Amino acid sequence: GAGVSQSPSNKVTEKGKDVELRCDPISGHTALYWYRQSLGQGLEFLIYFQGNSAPDKSGLPSDRFSAERTGGSVSTLTIQRTQQEDSAVYLCASSEQGSSYEQYFGPGTRLTVT
Amino acid sequence: KNEVEQSPQNLTAQEGEFITINCSYSVGISALHWLQQHPGGGIVSLFMLSSGKKKHGRLIATINIQEKHSSLHITASHPRDSAVYICAVGGSNYKLTFGKGTLLTVNP
Numbered sequence: 705g706a707g708v709s710q711s712p713s714n715k716v717t718e719k720g721k722d723v724e725l726r727c728d729p730i731s732g733h734t735a736l737y738w739y740r741q742s743l744g745q746g747l748e749f750l751i752y753f754q755g756n757s758a759p760d761k762s763g764l765p766s767d768r769f770s771a772e773r774t775g776g777s778v779s780t781l782t783i784q785r786t787q788q789e790d791s792a793v794y795l796c797a798s799s800e801q802g803s804s805y806e807q808y809f810g811p812g813t814r815l816t817v818t
Numbered sequence: 819k820n821e822v823e824q825s826p827q828n829l830t831a832q833e834g835e836f837i838t839i840n841c842s843y844s845v846g847i848s849a850l851h852w853l854q855q856h857p858g859g860g861i862v863s864l865f866m867l868s869s870g871k872k873k874h875g876r877l878i879a880t881i882n883i884q885e886k887h888s889s890l891h892i893t894a895s896h897p898r899d900s901a902v903y904i905c906a907v908g909g910s911n912y913k914l915t916f917g918k919g920t921l922l923t924v925n926p
Binding site: 735737745746747748749752754760763795797805806807808809810811812 | 851853859860861862863866904906912913914915916917918919
């Protein structure tokens with residue numbers, strides 16, 4: 705079956721612009737995660753959605769970052785007024801439920817802020 | 819000190835060698851994950867375990883909850899095993915905390 709998909713695969717944007725990154729999780733997976741992988745850094749948790757519960761946004765680095773998940777499926781991560789330090793690979797993952805279940809990762813979106 | 823420490827950071831091996839990558843963590847966990855990331859590629863989940871040992875083909879993962887330690891072993895290593903291997907731990911909530919990864923290079 706189809707895995708987790710993300711779009712775009714690459715995004716180059718100018719400092720100060722807004723960007724939207726999209727994630728399509730595996731059908732039926734109720735848990736969706738966003739992570740960020742910066743050059744030279746490990747993976748870091750950004751936000752978690754589980755079913756209809758309020759998302760855990762505790763990993764978002766600033767109020768310029770926000771995310772939505774519509775209809776319990778597709779998710780969009782929005783970064784407003786991008787900064788150069790936002791350059792990273794943004795990864796989405798989904799699982800049947802929480803971290804006690806295996807997570808399936810998307811291919812990521814490489815964001816470059818110039 | 820990071821909550822998840824991996825060693826070594828870099829590992830170079832010859833094809834056919836037995837490889838071990840270690841992961842130590844300092845927090846209570848409900849599950850530990852081993853992930854694989856090929857250069858320029860996506861992340862693949864290799865194992866999720868909370869006790870004992872699991873085996874998939876040439877890969878073996880073990881965990882010792884009392885010692886807060888896990889190992890990933892690769893038997894009869896092959897150049898296609900070259901990748902970054904990442905250890906991640908999940909606690910009573912759903913968040914994963916990641917190690918910085920081990921870069922494995924297997925030479926033919």
